[in-house]
Amino acid sequence: MTEALNRTDGRREGSMVETEAATEPMTLAFEVTVSSVQELSPNFRRVTFGGYCLRDFGLNEDTLDLRIKLMIPSLAPDGSALPLPAFAMESEGWYREWLAMDPTLRGSMRTYTVRQTRLDAVYPEIDVDFVMHFDEHGRGGPAANWALNATPGDALTLIGPNNRADRPQGGGYGGIEWRPGMAQRVLLAGDETAVPAIAAILESLPSYMTGQAFLEVPEAGDFLEISSPANIQITWLARGAAIGRSRPQGELLQDAVRRAIRVPGWVGIKASDEGPGKEPEDINVDKDILWDTPGRLDARAIEGSRNPDKPSGALPFYAWIAGEAAVIKELRRYLVRDVGIDRKQVAFMGYWRQGKAEG
Ligand SMILES: Cc1cc2nc3c(=O)[nH]c(=O)nc-3n(C[C@H](O)[C@H](O)[C@H](O)COP(=O)(O)OP(=O)(O)OC[C@H]3O[C@@H](n4cnc5c(N)ncnc54)[C@H](O)[C@@H]3O)c2cc1C
Structure with a gap:
């Protein structure tokens, strides 16, 4: 059985899956925490996410332009991040379920690219490079604002491929578009x-x-x-x-x-x-x-x-x-x-x- 996104048993791993391949969902929610933040350049900030749950992450191949969804938390009046309300990742309709939630609580879903992974490490990690975009009044979107203030220990949920899912080679998960085929x-x-x-x-x-x-x-x-x-x-x-x-x-x-x-x-x-x-x-x-x-x-x-x-x-x-x-x-x-x-x-x-x- 795949567990719902927000587990109630106190463990931090995001998803647990059965060993039978046929029951593995293509996509999982990974509850990760910020390991480090690095200023790459004036307009790029690298956030490294870590979590033991990331052992289940990926497609068992190069990540190329692999896209993931980041669930940017809503903020409480005191500025603290609100926990993401529970929704069932094992359900085909998880996205509709998330959309139907109170917009002030569900946070904002944004699309980002996996820049690098270290999934075989004792503590698996993923790097995401955020563009720091702010308008002339200094206002950014939820993701840019979140990345600007991210510090080690901050929690975030990312949605990405389950590496145990049974998928035909190069298919089954729509997160990679780079397909040069025979092109040289x-x-x-x-x-x-x-x-x-x-x-x-x-x-x-x-x-x-x-x-x-x-x-x-x-x-x-x-x-x-x-x-x-x-x-x-x-x-x-x-x-x-x-x-x-x-x-x-x-x-x-x-x-x-x-x-x-x-x-x-x-x-x-x-x-x-x-x-x-x-x-x-x-x-x-x-x-x-x-x-x-x-x-x-x-x-x-x-x-x-x-x-x-x-x-x-x-x-x-x-x-x-x-x-x-x-x-x-x-x-x-x-x-x-x-x-x-x-x-x-x-x-x-x-x-x-x-x-x-x-x-
Ligand atoms: C497949 C895919 C992969 C992506 N990978 C990355 C990635 O790795 N790194 C990354 O930084 N972005 C990436 N993006 C782009 C990112 O999803 C958008 O820039 C997103 O809008 C940022 O969310 P936000 O909450 O900061 O801003 P939003 O709330 O979405 O937008 C708020 C305002 O900011 C403007 N805005 C949004 N992005 C920019 C920008 N880059 N420059 C100037 N103004 C902007 C919008 O037009 C809007 O007016 C990717 C998008 C896709 C579809």
Whole structure:
């Protein structure tokens, strides 16, 4: 039997599961505590979460861009964190159950990337790198505020994959989008929210891969050390926040991708004004989540692949692009419509939306 999220038996481990694989849930809630907090750069703060329950965490493979949910606690009037109300993780409907709770008590659910893990250690740990985003009045969202004030010993619940669940290789848990398939040349592009994912992907690439990675961050102080066994040219782009002349969000990233992936030369000299690719269906990024990935295309088999007979990953080039939704939408139009890239070879992901809280 899987236990409900908030255990009443006094033990701190988040989840206990039966040994029969068939009964293992895909997802578990892990009650972890902050082990340490590290200032990585002016706009990145690493929070390390630890807990013996993390022995059950993961997919038994590289974490790549593995996403998790953090349950950011609500605050009591005195500023202390309120405990998360109990809900049953063993139930398929745990998310609906959580949503139905009193919003002032249930906290805020936010999506983050697993930057690094040390799951085999005596005390297993996970690193999450938070972007410290605050508006001109110093106001941040619940997650940024929580990370700013996080100190060792603080408790938090994270929701992630159960490593004992029985899942087909590469399937069953929708938390990883990086699927290059047979591609040997790759493009990675993202803003600061995608830096943890791009860094983790780069570190685990095979040495035969080549390509480029573009990372746009607020300022040059945010350029982090990233290494890769692959032959990838890594380019950091600073909007310039530190010098007071910040370029608009996504402008540098768009320029860099456009320079790296050119519109084919025959466009423009062709008689018809038809471009190389179809206009992708429009997405209202203020209403809907921009999440256009090969996995989804495979599942929905929608129009848009120039090679409908081939599954995603069968071509030599693959791209992974994530960041502010309106910026990613523009890049999607450019790459799909103007360049004519096969949509089954690109993951486009709106990681956040300017002016809109997650959830
Ligand atoms: C799959 C996935 C993985 C992600 N991984 C990471 C990660 O590893 N690290 C990380 O920091 N973020 C990551 N994000 C982005 C993160 O979920 C959002 O930035 C989220 O909105 C932050 O929550 P919040 O409570 O701080 O702000 P919210 O309450 O969601 O938003 C409050 C306000 O802040 C604005 N805002 C939100 N994020 C930013 C930002 N980065 N810069 C400027 N303004 C912002 C919103 O537009 C809104 O106006 C990821 C998102 C996804 C979908």
